[in-house]
Amino acid sequence: MNRLSLALAGAVFSLFAAQSMAGDAAAGKAVWEKVNCASCHGPDAKSPIDPVYPILAGQPADYLAHALTAYQRGATGAPASANVRKNAVMGAFATQLSRQDVDNVTAWLAAQPGPLKVAQ
Numbered sequence: 001m002n003r004l005s006l007a008l009a010g011a012v013f014s015l016f017a018a019q020s021m022a023g024d025a026a027a028g029k030a031v032w033e034k035v036n037c038a039s040c041h042g043p044d045a046k047s048p049i050d051p052v053y054p055i056l057a058g059q060p061a062d063y064l065a066h067a068l069t070a071y072q073r074g075a076t077g078a079p080a081s082a083n084v085r086k087n088a089v090m091g092a093f094a095t096q097l098s099r100q101d102v103d104n105v106t107a108w109l110a111a112q113p114g115p116l117k118v119a120q
């Protein structure tokens, strides 16, 4: 019986933990528009103003969130590493985002149709 309660408590806890990490795509679209990410990446996140700028639409949310967090770290002056990206432009934009903004905007980006989407 005790084991069952523990297992149930664990399942409930992981459910809440998973929920708190998931982003809200509708709120993410609002972040995308407010910070004007589209001015470089394109309104649909796959038609950048310069072909060397990355296509974001359809990339996995966890990868995009990792990238944004890495730019935030890079902007604090941390030396470049696998978890730190030094980029003056994206550093300036990523630092305008809260942790929740990052989760939301990456949930929205991952849900957009794009050439990089992996078929599920």
Ligand code: HEC
Pocket: 032, 035, 036, 037, 038, 039, 040, 041, 053, 054, 055, 056, 059, 064, 065, 067, 068, 085, 087, 089, 090, 093, 094, 097, 105
């Ligand atoms: C002034 C132009 C500009 C704006 C505005 C801009 N970006 Fe970027 N973004 C870039 C460039 C250039 C890169 C590639 C930088 C590099 O080489 O690391 C990039 C890279 C990224 C990446 C990494 C993609 C990958 O495949 O690794 C993400 C995620 C991203 N941008 C999200 C955003 C979001 C979200 C916003 C709005 C908050 C935003 N960008 C606003 C120019 C911009």
